[in-house]
Each structure stands twice: as C-alpha cells, then as structure tokens.
Amino acid sequence: MPFIPHTDADIKAMLASIGAKSIDELFDEIPEALRAGKLTRVPEGLSEMEVARLMQARANQDGQYLNFIGAGAYEHHIPAAVWEIVTRGEFYSAYTPYQAEASQGTLQLLYEYQTMMASLTGMDVSNASLYDGASGLAEAVLMAVRAHKKARKILIPRTVHPIYRRVVYAIVRDQAIELVEVPFDTKGGHTAPESLKAYAGGDFAALVIPQPNFFGVLEDVDALTDWAHSNGMFAIGLVNPTSLAILKPPGEWGAKGADIAVGEGQPLGAPLSSGGPYFGFLACKEPLVRQMPGRIIGRTVDKDGKQGFTLTLQAREQHIRRSKATSNICTNQGLIVTAATIYMSLLGPEGLERVAAACHANTLATVAKLTGIKGVSSVFDRPVFHEAVLRLDIPVGDALHALEAQGILGGYDLSEHYPELGQALLVCATETRTAEDIEQYAFHLERVVSKRRLDPPCATKVNA
Amino acid sequence: MLIFEHSQPGRRNYSQAPLQKTDIRDIPESLRRRQRPKLPEVSEMQAVRHYTRLSQKNFSIDTHFYPLGSCTMKYNPRACNKLAMLPQLLGRHPYAPQSTGQGFLACMYELQEILKDVTGMKSVSLTPLAGAQGEFAGVAMIRAYHDARGDRARTEILVPDAAHGTNPATAVMCGYTVREIPTDADGDVDLEALKRSVGPQTAGLMLTNPSTLGVFERKIQEIAKVLHDAGGLLYYDGANLNAILGKVKPGDMGFDVIHMNLHKTFSTPHGGGGPGAGPVAANTRLEPFLPVPMVGKLQDKYFWETEKTRPQTIGRLSANMGNAGVLLRAYVYARLLGREGMHRVADFSTLNANYLMAELTKAGFTAAFPKRRATHEFILTLKGMKEKTGVIAMDVAKRLLDKGFHAPTTYFPLLVPECLLIEPTETESREELDRFIAAMKEIAAEAASQPDLVKAAPHTMPVKRLDDVKAARELDLTWKRPAA
Numbered sequence: 001m002p003f004i005p006h007t008d009a010d011i012k013a014m015l016a017s018i019g020a021k022s023i024d025e026l027f028d029e030i031p032e033a034l035r036a037g038k039l040t041r042v043p044e045g046l047s048e049m050e051v052a053r054l055m056q057a058r059a060n061q062d063g064q065y066l067n068f069i070g071a072g073a074y075e076h077h078i079p080a081a082v083w084e085i086v087t088r089g090e091f092y093s094a095y096t097p098y099q100a101e102a103s104q105g106t107l108q109l110l111y112e113y114q115t116m117m118a119s120l121t122g123m124d125v126s127n128a129s130l131y132d133g134a135s136g137l138a139e140a141v142l143m144a145v146r147a148h149k150k151a152r153k154i155l156i157p158r159t160v161h162p163i164y165r166r167v168v169y170a171i172v173r174d175q176a177i178e179l180v181e182v183p184f185d186t187k188g189g190h191t192a193p194e195s196l197k198a199y200a201g202g203d204f205a206a207l208v209i210p211q212p213n214f215f216g217v218l219e220d221v222d223a224l225t226d227w228a229h230s231n232g233m234f235a236i237g238l239v240n241p242t243s244l245a246i247l248k249p250p251g252e253w254g255a256k257g258a259d260i261a262v263g264e265g266q267p268l269g270a271p272l273s274s275g276g277p278y279f280g281f282l283a284c285k286e287p288l289v290r291q292m293p294g295r296i297i298g299r300t301v302d303k304d305g306k307q308g309f310t311l312t313l314q315a316r317e318q319h320i321r322r323s324k325a326t327s328n329i330c331t332n333q334g335l336i337v338t339a340a341t342i343y344m345s346l347l348g349p350e351g352l353e354r355v356a357a358a359c360h361a362n363t364l365a366t367v368a369k370l371t372g373i374k375g376v377s378s379v380f381d382r383p384v385f386h387e388a389v390l391r392l393d394i395p396v397g398d399a400l401h402a403l404e405a406q407g408i409l410g411g412y413d414l415s416e417h418y419p420e421l422g423q424a425l426l427v428c429a430t431e432t433r434t435a436e437d438i439e440q441y442a443f444h445l446e447r448v449v450s451k452r453r454l455d456p457p458c459a460t461k462v463n464a
Numbered sequence: 465m466l467i468f469e470h471s472q473p474g475r476r477n478y479s480q481a482p483l484q485k486t487d488i489r490d491i492p493e494s495l496r497r498r499q500r501p502k503l504p505e506v507s508e509m510q511a512v513r514h515y516t517r518l519s520q521k522n523f524s525i526d527t528h529f530y531p532l533g534s535c536t537m538k539y540n541p542r543a544c545n546k547l548a549m550l551p552q553l554l555g556r557h558p559y560a561p562q563s564t565g566q567g568f569l570a571c572m573y574e575l576q577e578i579l580k581d582v583t584g585m586k587s588v589s590l591t592p593l594a595g596a597q598g599e600f601a602g603v604a605m606i607r608a609y610h611d612a613r614g615d616r617a618r619t620e621i622l623v624p625d626a627a628h629g630t631n632p633a634t635a636v637m638c639g640y641t642v643r644e645i646p647t648d649a650d651g652d653v654d655l656e657a658l659k660r661s662v663g664p665q666t667a668g669l670m671l672t673n674p675s676t677l678g679v680f681e682r683k684i685q686e687i688a689k690v691l692h693d694a695g696g697l698l699y700y701d702g703a704n705l706n707a708i709l710g711k712v713k714p715g716d717m718g719f720d721v722i723h724m725n726l727h728k729t730f731s732t733p734h735g736g737g738g739p740g741a742g743p744v745a746a747n748t749r750l751e752p753f754l755p756v757p758m759v760g761k762l763q764d765k766y767f768w769e770t771e772k773t774r775p776q777t778i779g780r781l782s783a784n785m786g787n788a789g790v791l792l793r794a795y796v797y798a799r800l801l802g803r804e805g806m807h808r809v810a811d812f813s814t815l816n817a818n819y820l821m822a823e824l825t826k827a828g829f830t831a832a833f834p835k836r837r838a839t840h841e842f843i844l845t846l847k848g849m850k851e852k853t854g855v856i857a858m859d860v861a862k863r864l865l866d867k868g869f870h871a872p873t874t875y876f877p878l879l880v881p882e883c884l885l886i887e888p889t890e891t892e893s894r895e896e897l898d899r900f901i902a903a904m905k906e907i908a909a910e911a912a913s914q915p916d917l918v919k920a921a922p923h924t925m926p927v928k929r930l931d932d933v934k935a936a937r938e939l940d941l942t943w944k945r946p947a948a
Contacts, residue, residue, distance in 0.1 A: 045802020273786025
C-alpha cells in the first residue's frame with residue numbers, strides 16, 4: 001500500500017484496541033447511502049518508476065524553447081544552492097510556524113526576508129508574503145480602502161498588467177469597491193501625470209503606480225506619487241523586485257514616498273514553472289502596518305531574554321478575528337520565500353544590480369537588433385527597464401507561430417488586451433539571453449517578416 | 465546569528481551574477497536608485513551554512529511526528545517533488561503557447577478528472593492558490609449564481625460555530641453578513657436552530673464534513689434539504705477530505721460547491737506555510753461560475769478555457785493558472801496512489817485516529833466526544849487536568865516538543881475548553897503512535913507530580929517560550945544594524 005506502513009498484525013492489534021471488527025466498522029456513523037460511491041475515473045495506481053517514465057515523456061513533449069516572453073514572469077539564473085536548500089525536508093515539509101519554539105528556522109528566515117524586502121522597496125515593514133503579484137495587488141487595494149476609511153474607488157492605469165486588473169476586479173468587486181481605469185499616453189506608453197487632472201476631487205482611496213509598467217516603460221513615479229498625495233489618496237507602487245536594484249524604490253518616490261509597495265516575487269529565485277508557485281510581496285510605511293494582510297514575523301525574546309522570532313500582530317487575522325479579519329488569508333508562500341531569501345543572500349546588492357543592468361542592456365540590444373528589420377518598429381519613445389513593445393507589419397500571431405517552429409518564443413502578443421496598439425508585441429531579454437540568442441531571434445524574425453503574406457513554415461499550420 | 469551579521473562590505477559571489485557590469489546611462493538619473501538595498505554580502509558557503517543551520521531549527525514531517533489537527537501533515541513523497549521539477553516543466557513560461565505545453569496540460573486535465581471523481585462533482589477549476597482562495601472562489605460562485613437569477617435578497621451566509629476562521633472571513637470578503645449556527649452536545653449541527661435560521665435571506669451554508677470537531681456530520685442529508693428548500697446553497701470546506709477520500713463523495717452528500725486543500729489531502733508540501741493549492745469543484749448548477757483558466761480537451765488537444773468559453777465565470781484569481789508546480793506534485797501523488805489507493809487514505813487515517821483515541825482514553829485522557837467514532841482526527845479536552853494540576857493544553861503542547869513530537873492543534877475549535885485536536889494521518893506507523901501515547905502518559909504523570917516542569921516547557925528547543933506581548937507591543941519586524 002503506497003505510503004501506508006501498516007502490517008496485517010498492526011491492523012488486527014489496532015482494531016482489537018478500538019473494539020471494532022473491521023476498518024469499515026469505523027465508518028458506521030456515515031449513512032449507508034453515502035458510502036456507495038465508487039471511483040471510476042481515477043486510473044489504477046502506478047509504481048514510482050512508471051510515473052517517472054510518464055512524467056519524463058510529458059516533459060519531453062513540452063521541450064525547451066529560447067524564450068523572449070516576460071509579461072510578469074521572468075527567466076533568471078537561479079543559483080544551484082537555492083533549491084538544494086529549499087527542498088531540504090526541514091523547510092519543505094514543515095508547516096506554518098504556530099509552535100514558534102519548534103519553528104525558529106522558518107521564523108528567522110521570514111524575519112530576514114522581511115528585512116530584505118523592506119530595504120529593497122524602501123519601506124518600513126514587509127509582511128511574510130502573499131500568494132502572487134496579482135492577488136497581492138488586490139490585497140493592497142483592500143488595504144488602502146480600509147486605511148482610507150472614506151473612499152472606495154481606486155485609480156488603476158491601463159499600463160498595469162491586464163490580467164492583474166482582472167484579478168483585482170474579481171477579488172474586490174463584492175465589497176463595493178470601484179476600479180477606475182486611467183488611459184495611457186500613446187506616444188510614451190506611460191501614464192501622463194497631466195492626464196490625471198480629470199480625476200482630481202473624485203473621491204479615490206488610492207492610485208496604483210506600476211514601475212516598470214506592463215509595457216516595460218518607466219513611469220514618472222515622482223509626479224504620480226505627489227499627485228496622489230496632494231489629492232488625498234494613497235500611492236500603491238506595483239514594482240518588479242529585480243528592477244529595484246537599479247530603480248528608485250517606492251519608499252522614495254516623490255516628496256513623501258509611496259505608502260504601499262507590492263509586486264510579483266517570482267524573479268527572486270522562483271522558476272517559471274507554467275505560472276506558479278510564485279509569491280507576492282507587500283511592504284508599507286509604518287502607520288499602515290496594522291492594516292497589512294497576511295503573516296507577519298516579529299523579533300522578541302524568550303523568558304530567559306534570548307532572541308527569538310514569532311508570528312505577531314495575529315489580532316488582524318482570520319483565526320482570531322473571524323468575520324472581522326483583514327483578510328481570509330492563512331498561508332503565505334513560505335517555501336518560495338525561502339528561495340527568495342537565499343537568492344537575495346547569494347546575489348547581494350552588487351549581484352542583483354548586475355542582473356538588473358544586464359537585463360536592461362540585453363533588452364535594449366534586442367530592440368536595436370529587431371527594429372533594424374524592415375517592418376519592425378518601436379512603439380513607445382520612453383526609457384524602459386527590461387521589456388519593450390514592438391510593432392510588426394504582419395499579424396503578431398502569425399509571426400509567433402512561425403518563430404515557435406524555429407524553437408523561439410518571440411514575446412507576448414498584445415493585440416487581445418491592447419487592440420489600439422495594432423500588431424504589437426511585448427519582448428523581454430533577461431540576463432540569461434546571449435548575443436547569439438538575440439542574433440538567432442533577429443535572423444528568424446527577419447525571414448518571417450520578409451515572407452509576409454506567404455504561408456508560414458508548414459510545421460506551425462496544424463495548430464494555427 | 466542573522467544573515468546580516470555574517471555580511472561584510474565588498475564580499476560577493478562572482479559566479480552568481482553576470483561577469484560584466486553593464487551601464488544604465490539611458491535611465492534618467494531621477495528614476496535611479498541612489499542607495500543600495502541592504503542585502504547581505506556573504507559568500508556562497510556562508511549562505512549555505514547559515515540556511516542549512518536554520519533549517520535544523522525546524523520540526524517537519526521528514527524529522528518528526530506532526531499530529532497537527534485539521535492540517536493533515538502526512539508524508540510528502542519525494543517522487544512528487546522530483547518529477548514536478550523536471551527541467552522542461554520548470555522552464556515553461558506561463559504565457560508560452562498551449563501548443564508547447566501539451567504535456568503539462570495533459571497532467572492538469574487528468575488531475576481535474578481525478579478530482580471530479582473523488583468529489584462527485586461535475587467540474588473542477590484548479591486555479592485557486594490556497595484553501596482560503598478556494599473558499600473565496602466557492603462563495604463568490606454562490607453569489608454569482610444568486611445574482612444571475614436576479615435574487616439579490618440573499619445577503620447572509622450561515623457558518624457553524626465550530627467552523628474554521630477562514631469561513632466567516634471569506635463570507636465577508638464576498639460581501640455577505642455571517643450568522644453562526646450552534647452545535648449540539650454530540651457535535652452535530654443543531655438542526656432545529658438551522659431550520660429557524662434559514663429563509664429568503666440565506667445565500668448558503670459553509671460546512672466542513674467531517675467537522676472541525678473530529679466527527680462526521682450525520683444529519684448532512686437533512687441539512688442539505690433544509691438549505692435547498694430555503695433556496696440556499698451548500699458549500700463544502702474540504703479541510704477534512706482526507707477522512708473520507710475515495711469512500712464518500714461530497715457531491716453525494718448534497719454539496720453544490722467544494723474546495724480541496726491539495727497540500728493536505730494530496731500530500732503536497734506545506735513548505736513552512738505555503739504554497740498550497742485550493743481547487744474548487746462544482747455541480748451542474750454552479751459550474752458556469754467556476755474561476756478561469758481551466759483546462760479543456762478537444763480531439764486529443766488540450767487548451768485553456770478562459771472568459772471566452774466560460775462567460776459567466778467569477779473571473780481570475782491569479783496572474784496564471786494557480787500554483788502549477790504544486791498541482792503537478794498532487795498529480796504525481798494521485799497517480800502513485802491510484803484508484804485503489806484513495807480509499808486506503810481514508811481507511812488508515814481513520815484507523816490511526818481511532819486507535820490513538822482509544823489508547824489515550826485508556827490512559828486516562830478525556831475525549832471531547834467519547835461516544836462518537838473518531839474520523840481522521842479527534843479532540844481531547846484537558847479541562848480535568850487543568851482543574852487538578854493547573855497544567856493547561858498549551859503546556860502539554862509545549863512539553864510534547866521536548867519529547868520529540870510536534871504539538872497537536874491547540875485551542876481550536878474554540879468551543880471545546882482546553883482542547884487538543886489530534887490528527888495522526890495514515891502515513892504514521894503503529895510504533896510511532898505508541899511512542900506518542902507513551903509521551904502523553906509521561907506528561908500526564910509529570911503534570912501530577914511536577915507541574916512546574918510542564919508549565920515551563922519547552923526546555924530543549926532553540927528558544928524557550930517567547931514573549932508574544934512584547935513582540936506585538938514593541939514591533940521589531942526588520943533588522944537594523946546596532947549603532948557601533
């Protein structure tokens with residue numbers, strides 16, 4: 001029996017102790033009619049060897065591609081030591097540190113994580129993580145509404161990740177919170193501060209400020225933050241953690257700094273893995289700490305005065321406050337935060353800065369190379385971090401299919417969410433892309449674009 | 465020591481970052497960072513040693529019996545981890561075309577089918593990132609269902625008083641008010657009170673079965689009828705699905721929507737508090753409202769189901785489809801167990817719990833519901849011990865740590881005084897259970913003869929009992945270098 005250690009002798013002795021004749025008898029309080037259901041669709045059990053063969057075949061089927069997609073999830077080098085340590089059983093198979101004395105490893109690590117994230121974002125405090133960046137933004141919105149007390153409307157620029165905007169809507173809509181979208185400047189690809197004038201006096205609780213924004217473009221964060229504050233709303237910075245090694249952290253935006261910083265933690269040591277598990281980070285200024293959702297770790301002393309770590313501010317949480325909790329969240333993404341903490345320790349400030357700068361340089365090199373192709377042009381004229389929007393003179397979907405047949409994932413097709421941009425493509429080149437990779441991409445894109453109106457290579461036609 | 469205390473300015477790992485430092489001149493000065501973040505500057509070996517040592521300060525399933533009630537801390541098979549971390553699976557971008565993810569999508573589709581089968585539901589969405597998000601999805605679906613019918617008078621969610629705290633918190637997130645239903649002396653929902661509470665204002669009832677009291681809710685069919693007759697819907701909190709896996713299907717009990725905790729029932733790792741996975745399943749009535757994306761299949765090709773094919777969906781709960789890597793681990797676990805392995809989970813987790821309850825009762829402990837069968841877990845109440853010796857449940861919990869056992873869940877559910885909620889799971893051997901019983905007997909003896917020893921526990925952990933009041937009053941949430 002997989003993972004069940006009982007021998008026949010064990011079963012017999014245990015039933016005798018209970019005073020039952022069979023294991024089935026232990027279910028005799030359950031109405032007979034409910035015990036009739038048989039499993040029909042669960043397949044027969046396999047040995048580990050057979051499952052390994054199956055999984056390897058599935059993995060091989062998916063293969064490996066030269067990736068130029070970013071759009072919220074980024075391919076970075078992850079030092080070998082990170083997941084070697086993360087998958088140690090003592091981290092991997094422990095639970096939420098309710099028994100602090102038997103969980104000092106996890107608790108101290110989370111305290112170190114909070115320290116690193118607060119410093120990276122320029123904030124006073126950080127929680128111990130949320131599920132992911134998108135749901136983290138929803139929690140930041142709820143937090144701003146709680147703290148603001150009066151207003152229940154939120155300004156979200158269209159330069160925020162389109163899926164994030166949908167997620168926020170799905171999570172907050174039943175609490176009578178209204179999301180108002182702000183259009184972007186079609187020349188710069190940013191949220192023009194002067195365009196916000198239309199919303200002044202509109203009774204908003206917060207302005208969301210993405211940096212870099214979904215297009216990779218750098219927003220004028222100082223002006224946006226100051227505008228939010230001078231109009232009586234909180235400023236929520238939605239940031240990429242890698243970029244913070246070289247970009248001004250939200251805590252220093254404008255005259256007073258943003259109030260909340262939130263974002264997707266995946267770039268800090270989590271593999272792409274089809275979208276998860278990742279983690280969301282959330283940091284804020286001191287006065288908002290009691291409005292934060294999720295687990296928070298504090299440093300304290302034990303009864304001998306020795307330093308120790310414990311879950312704190314639990315009076316905000318569902319298991320104490322029930323219907324009055326700040327959120328229904330119980331878990332953080334502990335294991336992925338373990339990866340992030342080790343990742344940041346191994347890279348250090350200099351390492352993370354080099355990674356960020358290399359991503360930036362590779363993206364600029366990719367843009368320069370690709371826009372050298374006839375029929376490919378840049379869409380926006382403002383500086384970017386590690387992504388950029390390109391326009392093609394053929395349908396983006398066709399181009400991506402053709403590139404896929406050459407083993408290249410050419411980027412994220414923007415035509416569904418931003419039809420006004422025409423045939424637009426979001427490309428990203430992190431530090432993992434080499435000059436040869438970029439060369440290869442440009443070589444194939446040139447062929448694809450120049451063959452416009454002809455059929456794409458036949459290998460892609462099946463699924464087209 | 466903290467990692468920051470190992471740090472020295474200028475120390476770094478040359479292999480772990482690009483060898484060339486590239487310039488960022490085109491980024492305007494005003495948008496650049498002025499001061500470096502205070503990340504540690506340590507060698508690779510210092511980091512490895514520091515975090516390895518930290519890991520050794522944890523209790524975990526791999527090192528200790530962990531009978532934490534309601535959390536299902538069973539063995540996490542290593543194969544699940546290894547096979548979910550094959551390079552192609554780790555390297556796949558979430559927005560890579562579905563044509564490049566047929567292997568991955570096949571696993572997800574089959575996992576949906578497996579979960580449909582064990583829950584007896586029509587359709588499954590894997591997208592919720594944790595149990596609490598699965599709960600949110602389920603209640604949001606109930607709301608969407610009533611809204612779609614134009615029935616806006618239903619403003620209230622009913623929750624048993626023994627329910628997990630997430631239930632009322634979730635109901636409020638979905639814009640509902642909460643009404644609590646009392647529990648009767650045998651641990652069942654008070655049916656008469658329920659009948660008095662339902663009405664045209666009732667949107668639904670959130671129920672865990674077996675309940676958080678460690679007993680099966682025997683009147684579940686009547687409860688379902690009361691709710692449905694009143695026009696309300698029945699929500700199943702899958703926290704305790706391990707107790708009935710492969711034996712009883714929530715769909716057959718009359719539930720309309722359910723969430724599962726794959727980190728419990730399907731043995732994905734708890735990871736020090738996450739990531740979890742909280743798929744949600746629905747019957748025909750609620751199916752159209754399931755969160756997207758889901759995985760569909762058409763002529764041997766797998767594809768993403770989105771808002772386009774499911775226009776009534778409550779929407780998206782994460783940037784992608786859930787914690788994919790966790791879902792892969794659950795899939796591998798399900799394939800290893802197979803059809804005939806599922807009900808054994810329920811059989812042996814129930815056998816282990818009933819054995820522990822019987823032996824501990826014989827040893828003089830008091831079960832909260834002595835006339836009931838234990839499910840996969842049961843409650844002891846230490847009220848008698850407290851009255852006689854002054855030793856409380858928390859003291860016993862801490863003393864168990866000294867004896868090499870993680871503590872059971874303490875002080876939950878709130879309505880049983882001085883309670884320990886004990887869940888051994890099916891993966892523990894009889895010898896391990898016997899060692900736990902022996903430790904409990906020793907502690908009972910210590911409580912009688914030297915109560916101060918128990919009240920001061922733990923004595924052998926890296927720290928003694930921590931000052932939680934100081935932690936909350938004098939908030940210290942980030943490390944600052946002490947002034948030289």
